[in-house]
Amino acid sequence: MARAGQKRLLHDAVVVVPGIMGSELVDTANDTKLWGAPHLFRYTARMQLDRFRSLALTDDERAGRTGRIKPRGLLSVHEWFPNLGGIEPYSKLVGDLRANAVHPQAVATFAYDWRLSVQHNGSRLAEFASHHLAAWRAHREYGSHMVRSGEDRPGQLLFVAHSMGGLLVREVFATPGAADEVAGVLTAGTPFAGSVKAAVVLSTGRNGAPWLPREELRTIGRTMPGLYDLLPGYRCLWDGDETRRLAAADLVAIGGDPDLAVETLSWQQRLADVQLRDHSLVVGVRQPTPASMHINSGEAVTSEELPRRKDGIPLRHPDGSSMRQVLGGDGTVCTAAAQHGEAREIPVARKHGTLMSGNLVRNMAVSALSRIRGLEELGDILGDGKFTLDAPEAVGLGEGFTIRLAGTSNPAAVNCTVEEVTGSRVTVPAPLRRDRENADTLSAACVLPRPGLYRIEVSGGTEPLSHYIMTAAADV
Incomplete structure (x- = not known):
């Protein structure tokens, strides 16, 4: 450990993993930035539609021949996707972590093509993180710090992940041996049990962008395996007065691709019980958030309500109707879907795309990764759940x-x-x-x-x- 009286710096290798929409995407043929381009306000509806069309997966990409589009760094400007909402850049978070590390190169960022499957990107993350740890341990500043500080614990891996990024980290833990050097994880707004909003994107794009053709948005979204991996895996579909889990036929009924529907449901089952080591979890609260849905003529129509349960059994009124509750969340992921295993849970009253940019959450990230505990006390003040x-x-x-x-x-x-x-x-x-x-x-x-x-x-x-x-x- 560090000598008494010294400021505790991050001597571990940190990897920041953004969420869906959180990485810039570039067309490799002409170096055109398809996602993360500045001056979004100048886009006409036609320009927006053209760039969304360019994000749709081709048959070659579906067959595994990727490379047409490449990630290039974390998002540095504000962005927005129909039905998923807006997202803020990660520059403040990365800056804070680097300022509290032994050396800025201890903190790396992992950009990825979020259109592709979590399994594909999780495999890339495991390889990237392993290489980053080895490079950091070989760094001159790392060796000097270990001598100066008297630190007796070798540097390990720490993940800071937002939204879909947490699912990539879970994929690392599902890979034998890939997480052996991981000391801890902080996730924020990760839909471990999925988000109903993903089903809306697959549906008709209803209300997502009134100025764009709804069927076009549906066609674009249904090609993206990464979007399917965000689908809810909990009992979210109303069936009479009760809810059940989505089946492949339900996803096809709202416009989903049959093969991708089967693949993502199988993937959800395979990773359902995978736990993360030393996991701190930021959960958005108090914001209006879709938690359930019913299917009406091919549309996913959402609701903020879910049945109330006790020990897994639905509670009912004297007349036999189900008792219902509104859970809230971060506007994208309801609170129940963001929870995971035995993770230390910290509630924050913020919207999904802004979770990682707030001062309190950034301070908590530095504190957690510096091995400063008392996260429960931090949780009492974060966002304070007031508004x-x-x-x-x-x-x-x-x-x-x-x-x-x-x-x-x-x-x-x-x-x-x-x-x-x-x-x-x-x-x-x-x-x-x-x-x-x-x-x-x-x-x-x-x-x-x-x-x-x-x-x-x-x-x-x-x-x-x-x-x-x-x-x-x-x-x-």
């Missing part, structure tokens, strides 16, 4: 919508801003006022004046709560 922010993820250009903030009835206690984040510097007034229908809620009417990706940010709690909304003109 619930609700707004659409997409609207038509010039279409009015409502922002709602539950958890307070005092407009003076909070401040709401709406700002375009990809370069146009447009701000939109959104004064919160007492909602006429809900005593504990504030609301604001808003219209976005030009195409772009906008961040709705409410300050007044432990730290700001953000939500992303996209708009574009319908020119296709």
Whole structure:
């Protein structure tokens, strides 16, 4: 261990694994950036559709002949995908970790083609992490630190993973011998039991992007194995007054590919019991989150409700109808689907795409990986679970919508801003006022004046709560 009185630095090899949409993707034929390009606000609907089409897997890629598209670093700008919402870059998180490491090269980032299967990318991650650990142990600063500090434990691997990235880490643990040198894992918003939103993308793209053809979005999404790996593996499909797990036939009924449906269900069963070593888990809470669905004429129609259960048995009212509950989550992954085994759970009142950018979560990542415990105390203050922010993820250009903030009835206690984040510097007034229908809620009417990706940010709690909304003109 480090000598008394010294600041504890990260002498382990750290690998940051982003979530779905979290890696830049480049067309290798012409070096065009297909995902993670700046100035998203300039995109017309036709330009957006063209880039989404380019992300669809080809027959060659489905057959394993990848290489048409390559990952190039972690996301450095804001991005957005229909029905999955917005995501923030990881630069602040990576910067904090490197600032607290023995040397910045102790912290590596793993970019991957998130369109492909978790199994494929998990295999690449295992190889990448092994090489990173070996390179770090051979680094001159590592050897010097071990002598200076009196550290008697050799450096090992630590993973910091967001969203789908946590599923890649689980794949490493499922591979014999691949996780032997892993000392600990921090995940945030990882859908260990899946997300209903993935089924919506496979369905018709309903409400995902009003300015884009719904069937086009459906066709694009159904080609991506990575999207199938995010499908819910818990009892989420309403069957009468009860819920059951999705079957391959259900996925086909909403437009899924039959082969990919069977493959992902088999993969879910194979990894269901795989546990992560020394696992700390950040779970988004209090935000409106789809938790269940029913199928209506080929569409996945979502609900925030699930049956209440005790010891696995549904609870019922005296009239025989099922008792229901709203679990909440981070807007993408409901709380139950984000939980995993015996991991130390830390609740955070933030949206899915912003989980890793908040100051408190970044501080917790540094503390956890420095082997500073007391995560339970940190969990008591993170986000504090006070506010619930609700707004659409997409609207038509010039279409009015409502922002709602539950958890307070005092407009003076909070401040709401709406700002375009990809370069146009447009701000939109959104004064919160007492909602006429809900005593504990504030609301604001808003219209976005030009195409772009906008961040709705409410300050007044432990730290700001953000939500992303996209708009574009319908020119296709």
